[in-house]
Structure formats: structure tokens, C-alpha cells
Amino acid sequence: MLFNGLRAIAGLAQDQRTLYRALPFASTMGRHPAQIDAILHRLAQSGDLIFRSFQRGTTFAPGPRTGNPRALDDAATAFLERFRQFSARLDEMIRYAQMRSDARRCRAAFLIDHLTGAAGSPRCGVCDLCAPHHSVPWSTTAVADPEPLEIEPTMAILEAVRDHDGLYGASTLQKMLLGEAYGKRDGQQYQLSAYARNSEHFGSLKGALIRARLQEHIERLIAGGQLAMLEKSHLGNEGVYQALRLTDRGRDILAGAEPIPGNEAASVVDGEVLTS
Numbered sequence: 001m002l003f004n005g006l007r008a009i010a011g012l013a014q015d016q017r018t019l020y021r022a023l024p025f026a027s028t029m030g031r032h033p034a035q036i037d038a039i040l041h042r043l044a045q046s047g048d049l050i051f052r053s054f055q056r057g058t059t060f061a062p063g064p065r066t067g068n069p070r071a072l073d074d075a076a077t078a079f080l081e082r083f084r085q086f087s088a089r090l091d092e093m094i095r096y097a098q099m100r101s102d103a104r105r106c107r108a109a110f111l112i113d114h115l116t117g118a119a120g121s122p123r124c125g126v127c128d129l130c131a132p133h134h135s136v137p138w139s140t141t142a143v144a145d146p147e148p149l150e151i152e153p154t155m156a157i158l159e160a161v162r163d164h165d166g167l168y169g170a171s172t173l174q175k176m177l178l179g180e181a182y183g184k185r186d187g188q189q190y191q192l193s194a195y196a197r198n199s200e201h202f203g204s205l206k207g208a209l210i211r212a213r214l215q216e217h218i219e220r221l222i223a224g225g226q227l228a229m230l231e232k233s234h235l236g237n238e239g240v241y242q243a244l245r246l247t248d249r250g251r252d253i254l255a256g257a258e259p260i261p262g263n264e265a266a267s268v269v270d271g272e273v274l275t276s
Contacts, residue, residue: 092114095110096110096111099129100129101128101129101132103129105129106121106123106124106127106129106130107124107127107128107129108121108123108124108127109121109122109123109124151204151205151208152260153205153208153209153213153214153217154217154221154253154260154261154262155253155254155260156177156201156204156205157173157177157214157217157218157221157227158221158226158227158246158250158253158254159201159254160173160176160199160201160204161173161227161244161245161246161250162246162250162251162254163199163200163201164199164201165245165246166230166232166243166244166245167232167243168196168243168244169241169242169243169244170215170218170242170244171183172192172196173218173244174211174214174215174218175192175196176192176196176197176199176201176202177201177202177203177204177205177206177214178203178205178206178211178214179202179203179204179205179206180192181197220261220262221250221261222244224249224261225247225249226246226247226249226250226253226261227244227245227246227247228244228245228247229242229243229244229245230242230243230244230245231243
């Protein structure tokens with residue numbers, strides 16, 4: 001009951017990863033972790049603390065054989081062997097990348113020898129080393145300076161809502177994704193919280209699409225049941241607002257179990273991919 005009450009006061013979604021981050025502070029202060037969790041979020045939203053509860057990480061715990069010197073030696077030996085194998089593979093990759101046409105080598109033969117352990121595989125006759133003057137459908141410029149990858153707006157929206165689940169409304173989410181630190185409310189300019197401005201998703205769709213198109217994507221996800229609206233209270237009980245939360249259907253899209261809305265009926269016409 002205490003846990004849920006504190007979560008409701010802070011206007012936060014239940015997130016075990018967030019709670020885990022609060023454990024060290026809680027043990028130091030002799031308080032319940034949920035209380036420290038709420039305090040950390042309040043400080044982050046006020047701009048007094050940069051606290052990313054949704055950051056990924058790795059934790060380690062000592063195992064039962066930690067005090068066994070033989071076990072530690074075995075682990076060190078196994079690590080060194082894996083490192084040796086990694087270094088050998090890396091050296092082979094570098095050799096492959098640095099092969100030149102004047103060395104009379106073949107890329108296909110090199111790969112076959114490496115994968116099979118054989119030697120002297122026949123030349124393919126068509127790679128860039130065997131046939132350096134053979135025309136290819138790409139250019140050196142395209143390889144050295146490729147076009148930037150296009151970000152799928154739907155996935156960017158779902159990922160941002162997942163990491164800030166039930167915390168921000170559609171307007172704040174749009175500003176975050178478009179990299180807009182300021183907005184207007186009731187004719188007055190306001191600044192997004194430091195928590196929002198320092199989000200990993202801040203500006204992820206900047207320059208990719210305009211606000212109207214981003215709004216269309218969000219509305220489509222709400223209509224399709226991938227996002228849902230949740231009524232939340234502003235801090236200080238200053239009214240309520242509609243926050244966005246991720247549904248199971250939205251999580252399925254992020255996991256690749258469902259197609260991205262709008263891409264379900266992709267087809268190829270005259271070599272071009274068309275989506276309905």
C-alpha cells in the first residue's frame with residue numbers, strides 16, 4: 001500500500017529498474033526504496049538532478065566459487081583463451097579489409113579458406129580483387145559517405161513512450177522527439193524539465209518530420225490500440241492531464257511480433273517498395 005501510494009503521489013509508473021537504482025540511496029539514508037525513488041524523480045523533474053531511470057546496464061553478483069583460488073585461475077585462463085581467439089579473428093578481418101588487387105588474392109577464396117580451414121581455394125573471378133575493372137552498382141563516394149539512416153517514426157514514438165511510460169502527454173512527447181526545449185501553455189512560454197531535455201530520445205526525430213506528421217503517427221497508434229491515454233495529476237495537484245502509456249500491442253511491435261502500422265501490406269512494383 002505504501003509503495004502504490006508513493007507512486008501515485010509522484011505521478012510515476014511502476015518500474016523495477018527505477019526502484020533498483022534507488023536501493024543504494026535507500027540503504028544509506030535508512031529509508032524505504034520507494035520513498036527514495038519518488039524523491040529522485042522529483043529532483044530530476046525539477047532540474048536539480050539528471051536521473052535516467054530507464055538507462056540500461058549490467059550488474060554482477062559474486063558466485064559461490066568466488067573464494068576458490070583454483071576457480072579464479074580457471075576463469076582467468078578461459079578469459080585469456082577467449083581473448084586470444086578474438087584477437088586472431090580480428091587480425092583476419094583486418095587482413096581481409098587491407099587486401100589489395102596487386103597481391104593476386106581473391107576475397108571469396110580468402111573467406112572459404114578461413115571458414116573451412118582449407119588452403120588454395122580457386123579464385124572467384126568476379127570480386128574487386130579478381131576483376132578490379134568490373135562495373136558495380138555503387139560508387140566509392142556512396143561507400144565512403146553513405147546517406148544517413150532513416151528513423152522509423154513509429155518505432156521512435158513507441159520507444160520513447162516505453163521509457164517514459166505514463167509520465168508525459170502527447171504534446172510534451174512531441175517536443176521531446178523533435179528536440180524542442182521550449183513550448184507555450186496558456187500564452188506563456190515554458191521550458192521542458194531537465195528530465196525531458198536529457199532524455200535519450202530528445203531530438204531523435206528532429207528534421208525527420210514536421211509536428212503535424214508526428215501528431216498523425218501518435219493518433220494512429222492511439223486509434224490502433226498500441227498507445228493508450230492515462231489520466232494523471234500534475235505535480236502539486238495543479239489539475240490533471242492525459243499521459244501516454246504503452247499497451248501490450250505496442251510492446252509486440254517493439255519486440256517484432258507485430259508489423260509496424262502502415263507497413264503491413266508492403267509490395268514491390270517496378271523495383272520500388274510501396275506501402276499502403
